[in-house]
Amino acid sequence: MNKLNPEMLNVVPFVSVDHMMKLVLADGVEATMRDLVAYLEEDFRRWESFDKTPRVASHSTVGVIELMPASDGKQYGFKYVNGHPKNMKDGLQTVTAFGVLSDVDTGYPLMITEMTILTALRTAATSAMVAKYLAPQDSSCIALIGNGAQSEFQALAFRAILGINRVRLYDIDPAATDKCYANLRDKGFELVRCESPEEAVEGAHIVTTCTADKQYATILTDNLVGTGIHINAIGGDCPGKTELHEDILHRSDIFVEYTPQTRIEGEIQQLSGDHAVTEMWEVISGAVPGRQSAQQITLFDGVGFAIEDFSALRFVYDKLRQHEYYQDLDMIADPDDPRDLFGMVMRAAQTAN
Ligand SMILES: NC(=O)c1ccc[n+]([C@@H]2O[C@H](COP(=O)([O-])OP(=O)(O)OC[C@H]3O[C@@H](n4cnc5c(N)ncnc54)[C@H](O)[C@@H]3O)[C@@H](O)[C@H]2O)c1
Numbered sequence: 001m002n003k004l005n006p007e008m009l010n011v012v013p014f015v016s017v018d019h020m021m022k023l024v025l026a027d028g029v030e031a032t033m034r035d036l037v038a039y040l041e042e043d044f045r046r047w048e049s050f051d052k053t054p055r056v057a058s059h060s061t062v063g064v065i066e067l068m069p070a071s072d073g074k075q076y077g078f079k080y081v082n083g084h085p086k087n088m089k090d091g092l093q094t095v096t097a098f099g100v101l102s103d104v105d106t107g108y109p110l111m112i113t114e115m116t117i118l119t120a121l122r123t124a125a126t127s128a129m130v131a132k133y134l135a136p137q138d139s140s141c142i143a144l145i146g147n148g149a150q151s152e153f154q155a156l157a158f159r160a161i162l163g164i165n166r167v168r169l170y171d172i173d174p175a176a177t178d179k180c181y182a183n184l185r186d187k188g189f190e191l192v193r194c195e196s197p198e199e200a201v202e203g204a205h206i207v208t209t210c211t212a213d214k215q216y217a218t219i220l221t222d223n224l225v226g227t228g229i230h231i232n233a234i235g236g237d238c239p240g241k242t243e244l245h246e247d248i249l250h251r252s253d254i255f256v257e258y259t260p261q262t263r264i265e266g267e268i269q270q271l272s273g274d275h276a277v278t279e280m281w282e283v284i285s286g287a288v289p290g291r292q293s294a295q296q297i298t299l300f301d302g303v304g305f306a307i308e309d310f311s312a313l314r315f316v317y318d319k320l321r322q323h324e325y326y327q328d329l330d331m332i333a334d335p336d337d338p339r340d341l342f343g344m345v346m347r348a349a350q351t352a353n
Pocket of ligand 1: 083085088094095119120123145146147148149150151170171172173176210211212213217219234235236237302303304305
């Protein structure tokens with residue numbers, strides 16, 4: 001039921017793109033990242049209590065449309081999201097999304113929200129949260145390879161969570177790097193525009209790959225990866241869509257979100273199905289260690305999992321009590337007698353006449 005307005009059973013709060021932007025700007029992007037990480041960590045710690053499944057993906061030759069459900073038994077959330085690397089050339093975004101949070105007790109939706117911006121926020125918050133456990137101590141420099149829609153959010157999340165201020169940018173398309181540079185220029189970062197992936201990773205403690213290409217791409221080759229770094233590989237997230245050369249995987253300790261999904265979609269689709277990986281919830285809950293030595297190469301093979309969207313939905317829903325950035329949608333048919341749905345339609349005809 002609509003807990004924000006319990007009198008109006010037909011109404012579901014809807015967070016538009018405009019309202020999402022106001023919500024984020026009200027507290028600021030970096031404070032939002034810190035809040036989101038708190039919600040994410042809470043849900044990663046109670047990972048085992050979630051009802052979870054690999055996302056349901058519908059592939060075409062040009063992209064994918066996915067549904068991502070998760071439930072903690074009290075609330076249920078799902079996200080609709082697409083991934084179309086070719087979209088950008090047509091002036092469309094690679095990734096768009098919206099989602100729903102529902103009450104498990106009644107099955108009624110609690111909130112509908114845009115999730116294109118929210119996905120960029122939760123993806124960046126997840127990357128930074130993971131790096132907190134895996135990145136080398138005192139990391140101060142990050143390489144961002146792929147300077148598209150996700151990139152600035154990544155930079156801000158790493159500063160919000162790890163205090164990282166030095167950012168080395170590279171994209172195959174210099175216009176993307178120019179855009180990212182311009183967006184971050186007045187935000188107090190030490191920014192370096194790089195001409196190649198080799199230049200970008202020079203001196204970086206953390207390397208984020210966040211590119212979009214519908215193929216087995218090789219954004220990082222083995223010789224680019226020195227000991228002791230943390231790789232945050234988040235752009236490869238579909239069958240046949242990866243970013244790292246296989247040799248890197250053999251030298252790395254690999255951390256994933258939900259193994260059954262990552263085996264299908266992540267960098268580890270290049271490896272045998274029994275290659276050892278660690279799920280991040282085990283690290284975050286303290287059951288197994290994260291980084292264990294300064295020489296270790298840690299790899300977060302991030303594909304995006306439904307529990308992260310669930311955390312993000314919970315976060316937004318809670319925020320709506322603080323900031324009234326939503327509008328009421330007449331979403332649920334609510335006849336006075338719950339069995340008289342038809343009568344309600346007929347009475348509407350009489351009113352119209
Ligand atoms: N893991 C997750 O949770 C998650 C969440 C959101 C998006 N993604 C994925 O992240 C990727 C980036 O998303 P986006 O919204 O920023 O896309 P985008 O299209 O806005 O940006 C992608 C950028 O990658 C660049 N690029 C492509 N090939 C490259 C190469 N070989 N070297 C360097 N740069 C290259 C493009 O020029 C572009 O600027 C997509 O593949 C998307 O599916 C993953």
